[in-house]
Every structure is written in structure tokens, then in C-alpha cells.
Amino acid sequence: MGILKAKQTRKPWYAKGLRFACQSCGNCCGGGPGYVWMDDDEVEAIARHLGLERDEFRRLYGRRLWRGLSLKEKPDFDCVMLDGGSRCRVYPVRPRQCRVWPFWPGNLRSRDAWESAARRCPGIGQGPLYSLEQIEAMRTKMTV
Numbered sequence: 001m002g003i004l005k006a007k008q009t010r011k012p013w014y015a016k017g018l019r020f021a022c023q024s025c026g027n028c029c030g031g032g033p034g035y036v037w038m039d040d041d042e043v044e045a046i047a048r049h050l051g052l053e054r055d056e057f058r059r060l061y062g063r064r065l066w067r068g069l070s071l072k073e074k075p076d077f078d079c080v081m082l083d084g085g086s087r088c089r090v091y092p093v094r095p096r097q098c099r100v101w102p103f104w105p106g107n108l109r110s111r112d113a114w115e116s117a118a119r120r121c122p123g124i125g126q127g128p129l130y131s132l133e134q135i136e137a138m139r140t141k142m143t144v
Contacts, residue, residue: 025123046092102114102117
């Protein structure tokens with residue numbers, strides 16, 4: 001029982017916090033196939049931001065998949081919401097999945113996973129220090 005209790009109370013490797021500041025590079029928004037999941041509230045907010053009706057937004061930019069609705073991708077696998085450069089057209093109302101990057105469970109699995117993400121994301125290690133509590137709040141949003 002003592003070993004189990006020790007495992008439950010052991011702090012994660014990032015207990016002292018992690019630094020991140022988006023550099024608007026767009027690297028997290030493309031480069032390979034993937035999914036950007038959206039719930040109904042996110043669809044509504046993005047559609048409104050673009051001046052579209054919800055159904056029109058879904059038809060133009062969404063794809064219905066096994067888990068729900070995801071943003072479409074361009075032929076090069078970049079997110080359809082990236083403008084001609086590396087800027088997100090819906091940044092102020094981007095989906096939760098995008099808002100919590102890079103604090104995804106997979107990136108936080110280990111220091112090596114975090115460092116691997118940092119090789120693709122120049123914002124990791126920059127900017128403000130996020131506390132353990134802030135990181136955990138974002139990480140758990142991805143598991144809902």
C-alpha cells in the first residue's frame with residue numbers, strides 16, 4: 001500500500017512549470033495529417049467569427065469523422081484555417097485543442113516527449129512560466 005500511495009503523490013516531471021509563448025510559426029497547424037476536433041460551441045464561435053451560418057461553415061470547413069467534427073486540411077495537410085502564411089484566420093476563437101497546445105497529454109508524457117515537441121515548436125521554452133496547476137488545467141481539457 002505504501003508504494004501505491006507514493007506513486008499517487010509523486011509530482012510530474014514538469015512540477016516546477018514550463019515556459020511557452022506562441023511564435024505564430026504555424027508549425028503546430030500543419031506538416032502532417034491530423035485532426036482538429038470541434039464541439040458545437042466551437043463551431044458556432046468560428047462560424048460567427050467568419051460571418052458564416054453554422055451549416056455553411058460545416059460544409060466548407062468541416063469533415064464528419066468517427067469521433068465528431070474536425071477541421072478539414074489543405075492538400076499539404078496544413079489546417080484549412082491557416083492563411084497563405086502561418087497565421088490562423090480564427091485565432092481568437094480557435095478550438096480548445098489549439099488553445100491548449102503544447103500542453104497536450106502526449107507532449108507532457110515525458111521530458112523527452114516535451115523536447116521532441118520543442119524541436120518543432122519554437123515557442124516551447126520561451127515566454128511566461130506556466131505553473132503546474134495551469135498546465136494540468138490545460139492538459140485535462142484534452143482528455144474530455
